[in-house]
Amino acid sequence: xxADRSAPAGANNLDAYWMPFTANRVFKDNPRFLATAKxxxxxxxxxxxVLDAIAGLWCVNAGHCREPxxxxxxxxxxxxxxxxxxxxxxxxxxxxxxxxxxxxxxxLNRVFFSNSGSEAVDTALKIALxxxxxxxxxxxxxxxxxxxxxxxxxxxGISVGGIVNNRKMYGTLLAGVxxxxxxxxxxxxxxxxxxxxxxxxxxxxxxxxVALHDAATIAAVIVEPVAGSxxxxxxxxxxxxxxxxxxxxxxxxxxxxxxxxxFGRLGASFAAERxxxxxxxxxxxxxxxxxxxxxxxxxxxxxxxxxFMQAAPEGGIxxxxxxxxxxxxxxxxxxxxxxxxxxxxxxxxxxxxLEPYWQEAVHSLKGRPHVIDIRNIGLMxxxxxxxxxxxxxxRGSEVFLRCFDDGVLLRFTGDTIAxxxxxxxxxxxxxxxxxxxxxxxxATA
Ligand code: PXG
Numbered sequence: 001x002x003a004d005r006s007a008p009a010g011a012n013n014l015d016a017y018w019m020p021f022t023a024n025r026v027f028k029d030n031p032r033f034l035a036t037a038k039x040x041x042x043x044x045x046x047x048x049x050v051l052d053a054i055a056g057l058w059c060v061n062a063g064h065c066r067e068p069x070x071x072x073x074x075x076x077x078x079x080x081x082x083x084x085x086x087x088x089x090x091x092x093x094x095x096x097x098x099x100x101x102x103x104x105x106x107x108l109n110r111v112f113f114s115n116s117g118s119e120a121v122d123t124a125l126k127i128a129l130x131x132x133x134x135x136x137x138x139x140x141x142x143x144x145x146x147x148x149x150x151x152x153x154x155x156x157g158i159s160v161g162g163i164v165n166n167r168k169m170y171g172t173l174l175a176g177v178x179x180x181x182x183x184x185x186x187x188x189x190x191x192x193x194x195x196x197x198x199x200x201x202x203x204x205x206x207x208x209x210v211a212l213h214d215a216a217t218i219a220a221v222i223v224e225p226v227a228g229s230x231x232x233x234x235x236x237x238x239x240x241x242x243x244x245x246x247x248x249x250x251x252x253x254x255x256x257x258x259x260x261x262x263f264g265r266l267g268a269s270f271a272a273e274r275x276x277x278x279x280x281x282x283x284x285x286x287x288x289x290x291x292x293x294x295x296x297x298x299x300x301x302x303x304x305x306x307x308f309m310q311a312a313p314e315g316g317i318x319x320x321x322x323x324x325x326x327x328x329x330x331x332x333x334x335x336x337x338x339x340x341x342x343x344x345x346x347x348x349x350x351x352x353x354l355e356p357y358w359q360e361a362v363h364s365l366k367g368r369p370h371v372i373d374i375r376n377i378g379l380m381x382x383x384x385x386x387x388x389x390x391x392x393x394x395r396g397s398e399v400f401l402r403c404f405d406d407g408v409l410l411r412f413t414g415d416t417i418a419x420x421x422x423x424x425x426x427x428x429x430x431x432x433x434x435x436x437x438x439x440x441x442x443a444t445a
Pocket of ligand 1 (some may be wrong): 056060115116117118119122150151152153224228229230257258259260285286410413
């Protein structure tokens with residue numbers, strides 16, 4: 001057994017912690033601990049370095065324990081630990097919202113704060129429903145998601161989400177939800193570099209849902225511009241543009257869930273900017289503070305915000321929604337320092353500049369045993385392996401464990417390996433990830 005598998009001080013008893021999205025019994029029999037982190041690396045409890053190929057969990061875009069962010073959090077904790085944003089407020093939340101508004105494309109310049117991607121999604125869905133209602137179109141109650149989508153774990157998010165294991169245990173979910181088909185096709189698009197040429201027509205399925213339900217019953221469509229959790233599914237060329245056009249034709253709001261794609265992952269501030277398609281609402285979290293303090297933000301086009309301001313009775317609350325920790329001072333301080341770091345180090349541009357190297361590196365894994373597809377865009381990649389007969393997910397899990405033992409942390413979903421390193425990654429570290437992965441796949445029967 002590796003030394004890093006022994007519990008560090010403070011973790012002598014593993015019973016109480018019910019771990020999220022984890023095989024608890026397997027983990028507790030054979031635990032793996034990350035103890036510290038700096039820049040591109042974690043260190044295990046016994047000091048073994050582990051190269052972070054997944055930016056924590058798609059979030060640590062600026063790299064770990066960056067000094068300016070750490071200092072800003074320390075400073076804020078000593079100055080104003082907490083203040084509510086209900087009816088009173090603190091200045092730093094306004095500063096953070098203004099910075100975000102300036103970064104966002106188009107007129108996505110109103111920002112509602114929460115504490116996670118799941119809450120940002122719930123917030124977006126609620127604002128979409130309420131928007132139609134305040135404008136006198138209260139019949140628009142239907143929400144449209146997509147197969148294979150991940151929008152967090154709130155009831156709203158799992159209802160529009162498209163991953164069966166996240167849905168099936170939880171009863172009837174939200175009523176009145178329908179789904180578009182997933183966009184990825186192994187048959188047509190395997191081993192495409194960047195956006196596939198085939199598949200824009202899948203957006204037309206929205207026209208079929210409009211014909212089925214009537215546009216006057218549909219409030220919003222929510223999609224991840226690039227699906228992350230399902231294993232990096234890149235949108236076909238023209239697909240998002242077509243979704244936008246159909247939504248416009250029918251008065252349906254378009255929501256981009258940019259919890260993963262926001263803050264430089266695709267070499268631009270947001271996927272909306274990279275693809276030149278502006279949604280009506282945009283959900284973000286993760287990279288907004290480079291993973292350091294929990295924060296979610298839902299961006300809203302100004303016209304939507306204005307509709308609420310005009311409709312609500314004089315002096316009344318315009319939206320009955322919010323969280324105790326909306327705009328938490330520590331999150332705002334971390335967020336501002338993070339945005340400064342992204343700007344000062346040109347990290348979004350850096351991601352864009354590294355994309356061709358990244359692309360060729362991950363596609364060099366073509367031809368390894370069982371590899372049936374490789375997908376990439378920005379600094380994201382999915383490497384899909386065929387499942388072992390009768391044991392779906394077993395190869396993914398084995399490759400993950402081999403890489404971890406070999407000093408590289410990656411993510412697996414089923415038999416697909418997902419990569420999304422911090423944007424500060426250097427080319428030799430890209431090589432190291434790909435070599436380690438190559439060895440692990442080769443060794444996995
Ligand atoms: N939307 C998207 C697109 C996400 O990727 C969420 C919403 C929810 O965010 P919170 O902060 O509530 O977790 C996410 C989260 C994985 C994985 O293995 C991905 C996420 C979370 C956990 C695991 O790919 N993304």
